[in-house]
Amino acid sequence: MDILFLAHRAPFPPDRGDRIRSYNILKHLSGRARVHLVAFVDDDAAVTDEDRALLGECVVIPRTKSQVRAAAEALATGRPVSLTAFADRRVTAAVNAIVQRHPIDAVYAFSGQMAQYLPADVPLTIMDFVDLDSAKFDAYADDAIGPMRWMMKREARLLGAFERSVARRVTAPLFVSAAEAALLPGSRALENGIDTVRYDPQRSTPVHSAHPLIVFTGQMDYRPNVDAVTWFARSVLPLIPRAHFAIVGRAPTAGVRALAGQDVTVTGEVADVRGWLAAADVVVAPLQLARGVQNKVLEAMAMARPVVASGPAAEGIDHAGTIRIAGDARDYANAITALLNDPAGAAALGHAAREQVIRRYGWTARLTPLDDLLGLHAERQVV
Template sequence: MGDILFLAHRVPFPPDRGDKIRGFNIVKYMSERRRVHIIAFADDDRDMKRKSGLGRFGGNRSIIWRSKPQWLSALQALALRRPVSLTAFENRPLQEAVDNILARHSIDTIYVFSSQMAQYLPARPRQRVIMDFVDVDSAKFDAYARSSRGLRSWMMRREATLLGQFERQVAARADANILVSQAEADLFVERTGAERVFAVENGIDIEFFDPSAQFKRVEAMGDLIVFTGQMDYRPNIEAVTWFVDTILPHIRVSRPSARFAIVGRRPTDAVKALAKQPGVMVTGEVADVRGWLAAASVVVAPLKLARGIQNKVLEAMAMGRPVVATQAAAEGIDHAGTIKVGQGVGEIAEAVIDLLANRDAATELGAAARAHVMARYSWAACLAPLDQIVGLNGRPMPARRTAA
């Protein structure tokens, strides 16, 4: 068997946000069975400094700095009639790194992590191509278009159309197409007509996210409601804004001391402004999110737009915390009733209030969530399908099929 080339739109180390967590664990899993070379972008100077953490995986690694401004990507996309998602990641040094690795090493499999990186595939690859779309990005832009107006809505519709065409073209060339959940896989088949589509779910590090592990604790704050996430990401911004503006006031009528902590790196000005509202705090980046999760009376995931499996929900469940999520945030997770799911303002507010008022029930729900995650969502169990899909065990690829 030859080596694997792993192409990623963001360097998968340190595993401190959703896409990097998935990428890191896939690289770790594959490198225990095959030699893996990594070529990826970095858009955070701290990631450039810490990229040496990938050295233990044994193969070559090329981490390319990505600094193209969004406005330039948009102009190029309009001029070339391409999706902004592709022009934003168009980079000659990275293409040269790919060409060099393919020329110098015996690569028999290229694992492409996210659709943006498919533009770096050879025109007629001799290697097997494993395309990990993760989510159906074109569907995300469709949703953005519906919730936007004017020029922004037009740009989002354009992106959805062009990216959808690209997804179909790439899927037709790939030997296997991977999505993060069965729901996303089914949606992908519906939108693209693709074959050879498989669901490979996200897992959770149940030893790290363990309420009994050693980590710095956050002082108890009574009725503390916590949201975690990357706070310059539009769905997260919309989620916390909706919660603060419409849901938290209902909660504070019954629980006046309730506080809402927005925990995550790079909060935008709009997110920071939410701290002016009664009972709201914005922490910015924290060294270890486990302290805030452990202190939470309830963890919320009030996302209106969500694709695939939400790591933030799995992390809270693994920490034994009671979770209240929207249907969109819970859709990709087999939670077996161990989290509360609501849709409108009233349902979510009522679920949070009930858990704050009944600590025994909240504790019981959190314990059940952790037990379920331990049984269902270890990374080893979730990534086991890669043995056959990628051919890690030396066996033939599975028969071509579509998602159920």
Template sequence: MGDLLFLAHRSPFPPDRGDKIRAYNVLKYLAERKRVHLLAFADDRRDLDDGGLASLTASRKVFWRDKSRVAATLEAMAQGKPASLTAFDSTAMREGIADILTRETIDTIYVFSGQMAQYVPADFAGRVIMDFCDMDSLKFADYAKDARGPMRWLMAREADKLRSFERATADRVHASLFVSAAEAHLFRTMTGAKNVQVIENGIDTDFFDPEAAFKIVGERGPLIVFTGQMDYRPNVEAAAWFARDILPVIRVAHSTTRFAIVGRNPTDAVRALASDAVIVTGEVADVRGWLAAATCVVAPLKIARGIQNKVLEAMAMARPVVASEPAAEGIDHDGTILSGARVDDIARAVTDLLGDKRRAEALGRSAREQVKRRYGWEARLAPLGALIGKAAAARNAA
């Protein structure tokens, strides 16, 4: 039985944002079953320290990625490719992969995120598992709808080029994985791909537990919390929409309510939202303290693909959650979170929860129980065992 090569667009450690949390838990699950070699990129200097991955990997190498968006776009235009691929195109990565495939017996390549599919050698004879997570091409199609002028054309071009690449990738791999049934259905419908499977995101309910040991922040009064990577466009747009359009409606009934935007790397646009009513924290050591302090947690994303970790984390912390319909769509919440599509819908749901503490607490407790039943990592990742088992069986038969 051979080893597994894990390719990731961002180092899985530390698991401190949505994509890295999924990648880390998938890597951990696979490492318990096969010998794993990891090659990944980093765009944060802290991620170059790979010591946290030592116990999971037989070998590992993290490459620094600093190609600018402008350079990636110019390369994409010249080469007729999507910028999502040229942004991650690296000679060093190709050489690292060639070296591993030469030195080690690899029977399975696990590709995490579509940008990394370009690195699977055309002549690789083993099994390739493609974890798309969600359908990136649709994200850019959504961007195009809201853009104007040349940017609209660029986003539409990216969506079209990326969709063609996703379709071609699905045709050459053994399995295409997505985080939700809705996302998998869209992919099948739009690409005609056959072997599409759902591997949902999970949550560590021992860590995200209101009874665990952590420091609760000292904010007083009604507090609404939104968490996420705050240089990620959908999060930036969500924070601005809530702060400017939804929060003022809520404050008509609850005038002392404050809105906390909690997450690393807030853009200038996010920092500009700060006021007496809006807190912009930047990076925090432990998001659980803010979640525990929240009277209500919101996820007002206009563009959301797959399962939102931020929603699972809030549910696990037994907080009442109000999400936009796109943010709630991929989650099997069984009515334990509230959702809405418009300003009035979301504002009304939050206002009602702020005015009914007993209902809010009951909803939060139900949300935690639902997450414990439905979203433990071991259960969510169990289908991966069969996928890599098939790879091992095929290798032994050969």
């Protein structure tokens, strides 16, 4: 079987939320079929020989279009910016060439931006929206003012219409959680997993901290993460005496870097996030806007850390009561302080979280539904 895999960001290296998901899906499929990849790449992409060995053809195209140009194209054509930002004739040409060269039996499109490249004559099409982006922009509009509010509302409306039209014509529209899938009729969930061998506290060396350490991990130019750490540093941390807050993740914005001080560390990109997780007395995920399954929460649970998360950050995860949920600043401060004052209880909570992740979120179990969707049952040998 030949599968064409389309991705808005090449899955290499698998070191951030979307790339972790797309990489593990691609790896799963490549063990059962011949997979051809067409993907955009960012500046930090690194495609190794080992990665290419998973694939038949591998076409990666740098994404060079500016947001200003994408917005201008969107306004001129009546399309969502999310689509014009990823509209590229080079991708269209690459897709057409692969379809002509290979007997493509199925297409797996990762992220809604790539739906515009779905070939018309392939019998099986899987559209992995991951999250419902139109709902995200609708939420952004609630906090915006003036022209930006109008732009966010426009994006939500146009993108929502596009998502619904795509869902009606593909074989299976997928989302990262049941809650996300419920937002688009006819969709189903394909949940994220976690590599519990890699994310094992026994395999990691903790960084040193002289004070009780609270850790947040994530891509630090992503707006929900920026808003979360800014709120936490300003509203929650002052309520927790002697604690230190570490913001761990690449590309921190100027606003995030400005949070650094005596009680806050902003690391920027680190070689291995596991050392920070292993050192954490508590991991927090205070996101107010969170779609689907949060990898940062799964990673902390797998590392047997006690987690305090917002309702939205925990919503897509079957945590079975093994993490603490908090709302306002006082809720967070009380939950974190209670864990810091009870190391044995915190350790027990972290252990229970890891056991839950092992039971529920191994990648093999999470991706098995793809075998039925695509008729893939026998492992093939990758050479």
